[in-house]
Amino acid sequence: MKSFNPRAIGLALLGPAIAIVASVLVTTLVIAAVGSSPGDFWSTMFDFPKPRSRVDIINQTAMIYTAAVAAAIGFRMGLFNIGLEGQYTLASYAAAAFAGGAYLSGFANVFVSLLIAIAVGAAWSAIAGILKTTRGVSEVISTIMLNSIAITLVGYLLNKYGVHEGNTVHTTRIDLVSGWTPFENRDGEIWTLVIIAILAGVGFWVLLNKTRFGFDLRASGQSETVAKASGVNPHRMIITAMALSGGVAGLIWMPALFGKATNFGLGTTFQAGLGFLGIAVALLGRNRPIGMLFGALLFAYLSVKSNDLTFATDVSPSIVQITQGVAVLAVVVAYEVVRRWRARLEQRVVSQELGTATEATA
Amino acid sequence: MTQESVAVELRGIGKRFPGVIANHDVDLTIRAGTVHALIGENGAGKSTLMKILYGVQKPDDGTISINGREVALRTPTDAIANGVGMVFQHFMLADNLTVLENMVLGAEKLHGIGDRARAEIRRISDAFGFGLQPDVLVEKLGVADRQRLEIAKVLYRGARIIILDEPTAVLVPQEVDALFANLRELRNAGNAVLFISHKLDEVLDIADDITVMRRGTTVGTADPRTTTKRELAELMVGSELPSPETEESTVTDTVQLTLADVTLADEFGRNLLTDVSLSIRRGEILGIAGVEGNGQAELVETIMGMRIPGAGRIHLGTEDVTHWHTRKLREAGIGYIPEDRHRHGLLLDAPLWENRILGHQTQAPNAKGPWINRSGARKDTQRIVTEYDVRAPGIDTPARALSGGNQQKLIVGREMSGDPVLLIASHPTRGVDVGAQAAIWDHIKRARRAGLAVLLISADLDELIGLSDTIQVILRGRLVGTFDPASVTPQDLGAAMTGGEAA
Numbered sequence: 001m002k003s004f005n006p007r008a009i010g011l012a013l014l015g016p017a018i019a020i021v022a023s024v025l026v027t028t029l030v031i032a033a034v035g036s037s038p039g040d041f042w043s044t045m046f047d048f049p050k051p052r053s054r055v056d057i058i059n060q061t062a063m064i065y066t067a068a069v070a071a072a073i074g075f076r077m078g079l080f081n082i083g084l085e086g087q088y089t090l091a092s093y094a095a096a097a098f099a100g101g102a103y104l105s106g107f108a109n110v111f112v113s114l115l116i117a118i119a120v121g122a123a124w125s126a127i128a129g130i131l132k133t134t135r136g137v138s139e140v141i142s143t144i145m146l147n148s149i150a151i152t153l154v155g156y157l158l159n160k161y162g163v164h165e166g167n168t169v170h171t172t173r174i175d176l177v178s179g180w181t182p183f184e185n186r187d188g189e190i191w192t193l194v195i196i197a198i199l200a201g202v203g204f205w206v207l208l209n210k211t212r213f214g215f216d217l218r219a220s221g222q223s224e225t226v227a228k229a230s231g232v233n234p235h236r237m238i239i240t241a242m243a244l245s246g247g248v249a250g251l252i253w254m255p256a257l258f259g260k261a262t263n264f265g266l267g268t269t270f271q272a273g274l275g276f277l278g279i280a281v282a283l284l285g286r287n288r289p290i291g292m293l294f295g296a297l298l299f300a301y302l303s304v305k306s307n308d309l310t311f312a313t314d315v316s317p318s319i320v321q322i323t324q325g326v327a328v329l330a331v332v333v334a335y336e337v338v339r340r341w342r343a344r345l346e347q348r349v350v351s352q353e354l355g356t357a358t359e360a361t362a
Numbered sequence: 363m364t365q366e367s368v369a370v371e372l373r374g375i376g377k378r379f380p381g382v383i384a385n386h387d388v389d390l391t392i393r394a395g396t397v398h399a400l401i402g403e404n405g406a407g408k409s410t411l412m413k414i415l416y417g418v419q420k421p422d423d424g425t426i427s428i429n430g431r432e433v434a435l436r437t438p439t440d441a442i443a444n445g446v447g448m449v450f451q452h453f454m455l456a457d458n459l460t461v462l463e464n465m466v467l468g469a470e471k472l473h474g475i476g477d478r479a480r481a482e483i484r485r486i487s488d489a490f491g492f493g494l495q496p497d498v499l500v501e502k503l504g505v506a507d508r509q510r511l512e513i514a515k516v517l518y519r520g521a522r523i524i525i526l527d528e529p530t531a532v533l534v535p536q537e538v539d540a541l542f543a544n545l546r547e548l549r550n551a552g553n554a555v556l557f558i559s560h561k562l563d564e565v566l567d568i569a570d571d572i573t574v575m576r577r578g579t580t581v582g583t584a585d586p587r588t589t590t591k592r593e594l595a596e597l598m599v600g601s602e603l604p605s606p607e608t609e610e611s612t613v614t615d616t617v618q619l620t621l622a623d624v625t626l627a628d629e630f631g632r633n634l635l636t637d638v639s640l641s642i643r644r645g646e647i648l649g650i651a652g653v654e655g656n657g658q659a660e661l662v663e664t665i666m667g668m669r670i671p672g673a674g675r676i677h678l679g680t681e682d683v684t685h686w687h688t689r690k691l692r693e694a695g696i697g698y699i700p701e702d703r704h705r706h707g708l709l710l711d712a713p714l715w716e717n718r719i720l721g722h723q724t725q726a727p728n729a730k731g732p733w734i735n736r737s738g739a740r741k742d743t744q745r746i747v748t749e750y751d752v753r754a755p756g757i758d759t760p761a762r763a764l765s766g767g768n769q770q771k772l773i774v775g776r777e778m779s780g781d782p783v784l785l786i787a788s789h790p791t792r793g794v795d796v797g798a799q800a801a802i803w804d805h806i807k808r809a810r811r812a813g814l815a816v817l818l819i820s821a822d823l824d825e826l827i828g829l830s831d832t833i834q835v836i837l838r839g840r841l842v843g844t845f846d847p848a849s850v851t852p853q854d855l856g857a858a859m860t861g862g863e864a865a
Contacts, residue, residue, distance in 0.1 A: 212723050215607055219720060222709045227708035228668060229698065230721040231689030346763050349755065 011345075015338045016294070019284070019331035026326045031315055040313040045305050045320075051183035053304050058190050060300035061293075062197035062255055063271070067278020068296055069200040072287035074139075076208065077241040078221040083128060083143025084249040084275030086150030091121035091250030093154045093171070096257055096264030097161065100172030110177060110258055114196075117250035124150060125246020129239035132216035139242065155266055165261075170265030177258045192261025198253050204248075205289045217241060249275065280328045286335060299324055369394040369429060369554035370415070370524050372448075376423035379409050384410040384524035387579050388424065388780035392523070392571075397545055397555040399565040399586075402575035402598055408558050411575070412525055415556075416448040417441035423550070428523070449512045449784040451528050455500050461511055462496035469519050486517050490547040505653070506537040510544065517548075524548065525556045530564055533858035534653055542568045560598070562591045574598055612645035613831050617679075618784050619665070624674035626664050626839075635671070635839045642784070647806070647816040649830030649847070651823065651855050657839035658819045659701060662788050665817070666698055669692045674679050676782065693724055694823025697777035701819070703766070707773050710762040714754060717761050718743040718776055725780055746775035751801060767798035778809060785809065785816045791825060803829065825853045837861050 028038040049057060067084055074081035080086075095117035128146060131137040164167040179189035183284055208214040220227040220237050228234055252274050261269040281299055285292030302324055306317035368391055383554040385407045392398045402408050413475055417427065417435035422843040428444045435441045440446075455464050465483055466475045473479040480496045484628065492510040509529060516524055530538045545555055545568060559565050561647040565572060565586070572584040574597040582597050619642045624793075626635040635657050640646045650813065652658055663669045665676065667688040676684045678694055692698070698721065700706035700788040708717050719739050727738030741848065743757045750771045753766055761769060770790070788804065791799040811815060820826050826833055826847070833845040835858040843858045 078439055210736075212729050212734055213732065215716070215719060215723055215734055218712075219709055222711060223705075226706045226707065226709055226720070229666070229688065229700055230723065231687070231692050233687060233689070343762070346760060349763075 009129040011338060011342055013119035015286070015331055015335040016284070016291075018296075018334035018337075022330035023323045023326035024333075027323045030322055031319060036313065036315045041309070041315045041319070044308050044312040045302075047305075047308070049301070049305060051187040053180065053308075055190055056187045056262070056304045057297070057300045057330070059194060059255065059259065060304060061296045062191070062194040063252055063274050064277050064281055064299055065293060065296035066200050066248060067252045067274045068281035068285060068292040069197075069204045069278075069289075070245050070252065070275075071279045072204065072219075072292060073211050073241060073245040073248060073280035073284075075243040075282055075287045076221045077217050077237065078224065078242055079238065079245070080140050081125060081128070081143055081242065081245045081249075082140055082279065083125060083146045083150075083246075084278055085272070086143070086147035086273055086275075087121040087124045087246045087249040088252040089147075089154055089270070089272065090150040091246075092159065092253040092257060092270060094120040094276050095250070095254065096171040096174070096261075097157075099174045099257070100263065100293060102172075102174070109174075113258075114193075114251065114254055117254055118247040119250070121250025122243040124240055125249065126243040129242030132242075133193050133235040133238050136342035139238075151266075158264070158266060163266075168265055168268050170263040170269060173262045174258070176262060179259055188260070191255040193258050196255060199291045200248055200251065201293065213240075249278075252278070277324075280324060283328050284331050287330075296325070364467035368427075368557075369395050371430075372411075372415070372424065372428040373427075375411065375421045375426070376412060377421050381399035385414070385421070385578050386423075388575070389580055392554045393554055394432065394522075394554050395549055395552045396428075396570035397549050397557055397568050399559060399569035399572045400567055400575065401558075401560055401562070401572060401594065403560065406568065406575040406598075407578040408575055409527075410578075412527060412556075412558065412645055413418045415441070416446060416525060416725060421623050438580070442519050442521065442786075445520060445522040447516030447519060447523070448524070448525040449509070449516060449527065449529065451531060451856070453508050453512055453513065455508055457501040458499065460497050460499055461494055461503075463545055464511060465515055465518055472519065475575065480804050483514065485607060490514075490517075490544050492544060505532050506540060509533070509541065513544070513548075517553075522552070523554045523556070525558070525560040527558050528560075529557070530559060530561060532654065534859050535823075536860065537854050538564065562594050565594070566591065575705065611831060612813075614644040614646075614809050614813065616644045616645050617677075618646075620675075620677040620816070622675045622677075624664060624671045625677060626660055626669055626671045633839055635664065638674070640834060640841065642815040642817060644783075644813045644815050645810055646787055647810055647818050647829050648829045649818045649820065649826040649833040650836055651820075651826050651845075651859055652836035654821060655858050656836050656859075657701075658788070658836060661836070662698075662701070662786055662817075662819060665691075665712055665786060666696065686859055691723065692721060694859055695781070695783040697785040699777050699785070699787040699790045701792075703769055703773060706759045708769060711760050713758045713760055714747070714752070714764075714772060715740045715743040715757045717772060718746060718757075720776075722776070722780065731771070742779065745770060750775035750805070751798075770794050771798055771801065774805055776814070778805060782809075782814065785814055786819075787816060788819045789821060790818070791820075791822070826855075827852070835859055 008351045031038045031041050070084050071081060096111040098116050099113040104110065104112055124146060128139045128142040131141050131142045138347045158171070159168050162171055176193045179191045201224035208218060214236060216227065219230060220232055222232065224234060253271060256271060257264065264270050277299055281292055281295040302320040306320040309315050309317045370390070372388055372390040375385055377385040388411055395767060400408055403602050411420065414421045415435070417438045417440045420436060427433065428446065433444050435444065456467070459467070462480060462483060466479050473482045474789050483494060483496045486492065492514055494511060494514055500511070500790040503511065503690065509532070529541060533541060536826065545557070548555055557569060569586045572586055572589070573580055574582050574584065574594065576598060584594060584597065621638055621640050624635055624638045625633060638661065640648065650658060650661070660669065664671050667686050667690070670685060675682060678691070678696070683691060683694070704710060709720060718735065722728050727735055727742050729735055736816065740757060745752060746752065747757060752771045752775065753768050760773070774790065791807065794802065806816060818826065818829055827850060830847045832843045833847050833850060833855070835843045835845070835855065837859060
C-alpha cells in the first residue's frame with residue numbers, strides 16, 4: 001500500500017484550499033464592487049442550513065456527483081465529453097416517457113426505465129465516439145452539436161407525444177418512489193435513487209483501479225501512443241469510454257424523476273444544467289471519486305444556500321455562479337502548480353535515496 | 363601551453379538542480395586550434411556542462427573565461443556574442459526553406475539576406491569543404507549535409523568555439539570520415555572544437571586533447587597519442603569497458619517468425635516497406651542495420667500489429683498473424699522493447715508496478731480474468747527491480763523519476779517476463795550507461811541460449827555485430843543485403859546502409 005504520509009495529504013489538499021480561498025476573495029471583491037455588503041453575503045452563506053435545505057443539498061449533491069462521474073470517465077481517457085447535457089436530457093425524456101407508459105408496474109418499471117436511460121445516454125454519446133474514430137471529428141465539437149440536437153429533438157417529441165396542460169407540456173405522470181424523511185414531512189425527503197450516485201462513485205473507483213479495462217482507460221488517457229503499443233485498441237477504447245460516460249450521464253436526473261418530478265417537462269420539472277455542473281465538479285475534484293464528492297457537495301451547498309440570499313440580502317443568487325466559476329478556474333491552475341512542485345519533490349527524493357546508495361557502493 | 367592559445371577555460375564549475383548535483387568542480391581547458399573531446403557515460407554531466415557553456419543554464423559556482431577574459435553567459439545570445447556556437451544532436455532546420463534562408467534566419471543583420479549572405483555562405487563552404495549550395499531546399503539534403511549546414515550556421519554567426527553534441531550518432535562510417543575532414547579544416551583555421559561523444563575510436567581518431575567526465579565532474583585528461591581505448595574506458599566508467607561478444611551459435615531449425623513479401627504504404631500510397639521477407643529461428647538474433655528512418659520503425663510496428671501491412675504475410679510459428687492486433691500478438695508471446703521509451707514504453711506518471719502491467723494487461727501475474735491482480739503485479743515488479751538491478755527507491759516511485767538507464771532496465775525486465783517466444787528489441791541500449799548496457803546484453807544473450815528468437819534493431823554497429831547471428835541491411839524500406847557478423851566490418855555495413863559500394 002501507499003504510505004499515507006502527512007506531506008502527501010497536505011499536498012493533495014493544497015490545490016483545493018488555494019482554489020477556495022481565491023474564489024472567496026473574488027466573490028467578496030465582486031460583491032463589494034457592486035456596492036453590496038460582503039459581510040451579509042457570507043454570513044447568509046455560512047449560516048448553517050435549515051433541515052429543508054439540508055435535504056435539498058443531499059439530493060442535489062447526488063445528481064451533480066453522478067454527472068461528475070460521467071464527465072470523469074471521459075477525462076480519465078483524455079476525452080472531453082461536453083455533451084453530458086444533451087445525453088441526460090434525451091435519456092431523461094426517454095426514461096420518463098417509458099415510465100409514464102406504465103408497461104410494467106412498480107419496481108420493474110423503475111428498473112427498466114433506468115436501463116433505458118443508460119442505453120439512450122450511451123447511444124447518444126457513442127455517436128460522438130464513432131464520429132471521432134471514423135471521421136476524426138473532435139468529440140468537443142460533436143458533443144456540443146449533439147447537445148443542441150438532443151434538446152431540439154426532445155422538444156419535438158414532447159410536443160408531439162406529451163401531455164399538454166395549459167401552456168406546458170410534459171410526459172405522462174408516474175408514481176413516485178417514496179424516499180426517506182429525516183426531518184419533518186414539510187422538509188421533504190431524500191430520494192431513494194440517490195443511491196445511484198453512490199453506486200456510480202464506487203463503480204467508478206472499482207472500474208478504474210481494479211479492472212483491466214480501467215487500466216487500459218487510464219493508460220489511454222496518459223499517453224495514447226503508449227496505450228496503443230501496449231495493445232489497447234484506441235478506436236474501440238474511445239467508443240467504449242464515450243458510451244460509458246454517456247450511460248452514466250443518462251442516470252443524472254433519475255433520482256429527481258422518481259423522487260419528486262413525476263414527469264419530464266422542459267423548463268418546468270426537468271432540471272437542466274447538471275451536465276455542465278458535473279464537468280466543473282470533475283475538474284474541481286480532479287476526476288477522483290472522493291475529490292468529486294467534496295466538489296459536488298460544495299456546489300450543491302452553494303446552489304441551495306444561494307436561495308436564501310433573496311430573503312436575507314440584496315445580493316443576487318447568481319453571484320454563487322461566480323464563486324463556482326472562480327473555484328474551478330483556480331483549482332485547475334493551482335493543481336498544475338502543485339503538480340509541478342510535487343514532481344520536483346519526487347525527483348529530489350529519488351536522487352537523495354539513490355545518491356546515498358551510489359556513494360555507498362562507490 | 364601559453365595563455366593566449368587558450369580559447370575556453372572553465373574553472374570549478376558547479377550546477378545543482380533540486381536534489382541533483384549535475385556538475386561539481388569541473389575544470390576544462392580548450393586550446394584554440396584544437397579538437398577537444400569531452401567523453402563520459404550518459405548522465406556523467408556532459409549535457410549540463412555544454413548547456414552552461416552555451417548560456418542555456420547558469421552555473422552556481424565557478425568561472426568561465428573565453429580567450430583569457432572572464433565572461434558571464436546568461437543566454438545563448440551572450441554565448442554567440444562571445445564566439446561560442448553549438449550544434450545540437452537534433453537538427454534545428456526548417457525543411458521547406460533553402461540552405462540560404464536557414465542560414466540567415468535570425469541573423470539577417472549580419473550579411474543581409476541576399477547576395478552578400480550568399481557570398482559569405484560560399485566563402486565558409488569553400489574554406490572548410492562543406493559543399494553547400496545556398497539555394498537548395500533543406501528537405502532535399504541528407505543527414506550529413508544537414509549537419510554541415512548546422513556547423514556552417516554557427517560559423518556564419520561568427521563562432522570560433524564550436525560545440526558538437528554527439529555529432530556522429532546520426533552518421534554512417536563514411537560520413538563520419540567526411541565530418542572529421544571538415545573538423546580538421548576548422549581546427550587548422552584556428553577554431554576550437556568541443557567534440558562530445560562516447561565512441562572512443564572516434565575520439566582517438568579526431569581529438570587533440572581529451573577530457574573525461576564521470577559523475578558530474580572531470581576525472582582526468584588524456585593525450586590521444588599515448589592513451590588507449592581501454593584506459594579511456596576505465597576512466598569513464600571506473601571499471602572495465604564491456605563489449606558484446608559473439609558466442610557460439612544457438613540457432614535452431616524451428617522458425618519462429620517469418621515475413622513474406624510484406625509491403626506497407628503510408629496514407630499517400632508511398633511505400634514505407636517494400637517486399638520485406640525475413641525469418642528468425644528459435645535461438646537466433648537477427649540484426650537489422652540501417653540509417654535511421656529507412657523503415658526500421660515501420661517494420662517493428664508492422665510486426666507488433668500497430669500497423670497492418672497492405673500485402674504479404676506474417677507468421678508467428680505456424681500461425682498466420684498478419685491481421686492480428688497488438689494485444690493478441692503480445693499474448694502470443696512477443697516481447698517488445700520500443701525505440702522510444704517515452705512514446706511507446708512507459709507511463710511516466712504511473713508507478714513502477716503499474717508500468718510492470720503495461721503491455722501485459724491480460725497476462726499473469728498482472729491479471730485475473732477481468733481484474734487487475736495488484737499484489738501479483740507488485741510482487742513481480744519487486745522481482746524485476748531486484749533481478750535487473752533497477753535503481754529506484756521503491757515500486758511506488760513514478761517512472762518519470764528514474765534515469766533513462768533504469769527505465770530501460772525496467773522495460774527489458776518486463777518484456778523478458780513470462781517466457782516470450784520472440785523479442786523485438788529496438789535500440790535496446792540507447793541512452794543507457796555502460797553498466798546497464800552490459801547487463802541488457804547479458805539478458806538478451808541468456809534468453810537467446812534458452813531458445814528466444816530476437817529481432818534486434820540498432821544504430822550501434824558494434825552492438826549489432828557483437829550480438830547478431832545474421833545481419834540484414836534495410837535501405838529505403840527494402841532489405842538490401844545479408845551479412846555474416848563473423849566476417850563483416852562496420853565499413854561494409856556502412857556502404858550497404860547508404861546504398862554505395864563497399865569502401
